[in-house]
Amino acid sequence: MELKMIHKLRVINKWVALVVGAGLLLCAGFVLADIIMRQIGTSFGGTEEIAGYAMALATSWGMSFTLLELGHVRIDLLRSRADSFKRALFDVFSMIVMSGVIVTIAIKAWPVLERSIMNGSRANTPLETPLVWVQLPWFAGWVWFAVMTTLTTLAALSLLMKRRHSETENFVGAFAEQETLQ
Amino acid sequence: MIGYVSVGLLGLLSLSIPVGIVLFLLGFGIDTFFSNFPLTRGLGNMVWSSSNSATLIAIPFFVLLGEILVRSGVATKTYAALDRWVSWLPGGLVHANIATATMFSATSGSSVATAATVATVAMPQAEKLGYDPKLFSGAIAAGGTLGIMIPPSINLIVYGFLTQSSIPQLFLAGLIPGLALAIGFMAITVIICLIRPDLGGTRRTFPFAKMLRALIDLVPILILFGAIVGSIYGGWATPTEAAAVGVAGSLVIALVFGGVSLSMLTQSLTGTVKITSMIMLIVIGASFLNFTLASAGLGRELTEFMTGLGLTPLKTILVVVVLYIVLGFFIETLSLMVVTIPIIVPLVVAQGFDVVWFGILMIVLIEMALITPPVGLNLYVVQGARKSGSLNEVMLGALPYCLTMLTMAFLLIAFPSIALFLPNALQ
Numbered sequence: 001m002e003l004k005m006i007h008k009l010r011v012i013n014k015w016v017a018l019v020v021g022a023g024l025l026l027c028a029g030f031v032l033a034d035i036i037m038r039q040i041g042t043s044f045g046g047t048e049e050i051a052g053y054a055m056a057l058a059t060s061w062g063m064s065f066t067l068l069e070l071g072h073v074r075i076d077l078l079r080s081r082a083d084s085f086k087r088a089l090f091d092v093f094s095m096i097v098m099s100g101v102i103v104t105i106a107i108k109a110w111p112v113l114e115r116s117i118m119n120g121s122r123a124n125t126p127l128e129t130p131l132v133w134v135q136l137p138w139f140a141g142w143v144w145f146a147v148m149t150t151l152t153t154l155a156a157l158s159l160l161m162k163r164r165h166s167e168t169e170n171f172v173g174a175f176a177e178q179e180t181l182q
Numbered sequence: 183m184i185g186y187v188s189v190g191l192l193g194l195l196s197l198s199i200p201v202g203i204v205l206f207l208l209g210f211g212i213d214t215f216f217s218n219f220p221l222t223r224g225l226g227n228m229v230w231s232s233s234n235s236a237t238l239i240a241i242p243f244f245v246l247l248g249e250i251l252v253r254s255g256v257a258t259k260t261y262a263a264l265d266r267w268v269s270w271l272p273g274g275l276v277h278a279n280i281a282t283a284t285m286f287s288a289t290s291g292s293s294v295a296t297a298a299t300v301a302t303v304a305m306p307q308a309e310k311l312g313y314d315p316k317l318f319s320g321a322i323a324a325g326g327t328l329g330i331m332i333p334p335s336i337n338l339i340v341y342g343f344l345t346q347s348s349i350p351q352l353f354l355a356g357l358i359p360g361l362a363l364a365i366g367f368m369a370i371t372v373i374i375c376l377i378r379p380d381l382g383g384t385r386r387t388f389p390f391a392k393m394l395r396a397l398i399d400l401v402p403i404l405i406l407f408g409a410i411v412g413s414i415y416g417g418w419a420t421p422t423e424a425a426a427v428g429v430a431g432s433l434v435i436a437l438v439f440g441g442v443s444l445s446m447l448t449q450s451l452t453g454t455v456k457i458t459s460m461i462m463l464i465v466i467g468a469s470f471l472n473f474t475l476a477s478a479g480l481g482r483e484l485t486e487f488m489t490g491l492g493l494t495p496l497k498t499i500l501v502v503v504v505l506y507i508v509l510g511f512f513i514e515t516l517s518l519m520v521v522t523i524p525i526i527v528p529l530v531v532a533q534g535f536d537v538v539w540f541g542i543l544m545i546v547l548i549e550m551a552l553i554t555p556p557v558g559l560n561l562y563v564v565q566g567a568r569k570s571g572s573l574n575e576v577m578l579g580a581l582p583y584c585l586t587m588l589t590m591a592f593l594l595i596a597f598p599s600i601a602l603f604l605p606n607a608l609q
Binding site for chain 2: 014017018020021022024025027028029031032034035038039047048049051052053054055056058059060062063065066069071072073074075076077078079090091093094097098101102104105108109110111112134135138142174
């Protein structure tokens with residue numbers, strides 16, 4: 001059951017990553033178009049601002065994909081010397097800590113959005129973007145990441161309690177850089 | 183506070199908690215134990231403001247550029263072309279390894295991607311032509327480290343962002359040391375192969391016409407590099423805009439070489455998202471730790487600490503060098519750089535050193551971390567692409583190049599103008 005859920009989360013987040021990646025590509029195109037327009041004397045204006053928003057959104061929504069692909073860097077000097085059971089303990093412990101931190105970030109991200117909603121804040125720029133438009137999806141991204149880390153942690157914990165610790169390596173183990181870069 | 187951060191850092195890292203998360207935890211700790219104000223209240227704003235950045239979006243752009251080039255098969259052609267130009271030297275194809283790694287460093291921003299690319303292309307050749315596997319694979323691991331020195335460099339963007347120094351100046355400063363390292367790597371290969379000709383395999387010469395024809399395969403990469411660097415220094419594009427130009431250029435090159443497909447494009451995009459988020463979790467964590475350290479009065483404590491030690495500026499730098507070499511055995515590149523910036527950079531700058539110069543010195547030192555065991559990412563990447571032999575061979579083979587880097591670090595300390603000449607001349 002746990003492994004099925006992880007598989008589903010992986011599939012969903014791969015699609016999320018694809019959308020994020022396409023967004024980044026689109027943003028590159030937009031920046032490029034602005035450079036060309038500047039050469040002929042006009043400009044969209046506000047590309048810097050939009051690029052910044054794109055980065056904030058890409059960051060918050062891309063995190064879960066990296067998590068499930070074991071992309072977040074860990075130093076596994078001690079861990080790699082342990083046997084399969086102890087390795088699973090290392091992994092589950094680090095996932096519990098990680099979930100705690102990410103949930104905290106998601107909670108602390110709310111006041112940022114709340115203030116923008118209450119004050120109807122707009123960016124201090126020529127575009128005067130209503131900040132809610134970008135901070136709402138940004139906040140949602142961190143909540144999504146918090147939910148993903150919590151679900152992953154629970155799946156690993158549940159397998160550990162069922163003594164199926166060898167199966168956790170596949171989704172909470174240390175990063176496997178060489179395979180993913182091929 | 184310095185002691186707390188150092189011990190906490192090493193302790194938490196050794197528990198194999200993700201590096202970015204460790205940085206947040208340390209920030210929470212500083213807030214709880216050393217600050218009079220509730221700093222964690224600012225966490226949401228820190229996370230928003232450090233990721234809402236038009237500067238940092240250059241990172242995914244440069245990663246995407248590298249991913250597109252790597253996955254479109256351009257690397258294979260580049261390698262074959264460079265083989266024709268440099269394989270007459272003692273050491274033969276080993277030079278092609280270094281030269282290809284150098285060229286890809288110039289366009290992509292990541293050392294690991296560069297090493298992985300060259301290793302995949304080159305390794306099959308090594309056995310066929312009778313090369314010593316140690317030197318051959320060591321050269322790829324070492325050549326791949328140049329990716330973070332020769333502009334555009336993702337690590338320099340992160341350094342510039344966290345220390346608030348000029349990224350174009352950092353790029354300029356990295357150019358000469360990066361090229362000098364590449365030449366140094368080739369020189370040490372020639373020396374080794376002159377002493378032990380059996381290590382170097384067969385030297386090969388090609389007819390001039392063939393060399394000229396190979397040049398066609400190199401031109402696109404050279405133009406792309408020229409466009410990226412040229413647009414920054416021509417003053418009509420910021421590093422971020424140049425990166426966007428690079429993405430478009432790499433797509434055009436991939437199209438011309440016939441390597442564009444839907445699966446290649448989706449792999450490049452998801453690969454970019456993965457690497458970007460990996461970097462950003464660490465960068466946001468470091469921004470938060472930076473903020474808590476500065477608010478809790480790290481600056482004052484550092485000055486007191488340094489006066490207490492009574493070290494001269496030169497001795498300080500030497501201590502820093504030793505520190506990076508030791509930490510570099512255990513921590514990988516970007517993490518090593520980001521976790522040390524909040525403490526080491528203010529300390530070094532307080533001693534009167536130039537922040538751009540130190541950025542370049544730091545890059546040389548963390549490049550060494552990429553190829554020093556037991557935690558040296560490039561060693562594993564090259565080993566992963568090899569089908570036989572042990573990791574020890576790669577480590578041994580990388581040793582001469584490690585020494586070249588160490589020499590470079592001392593040259594930079596003795597002659598800071600190696601790095602600062604270009605940025606000063608073009609200011």
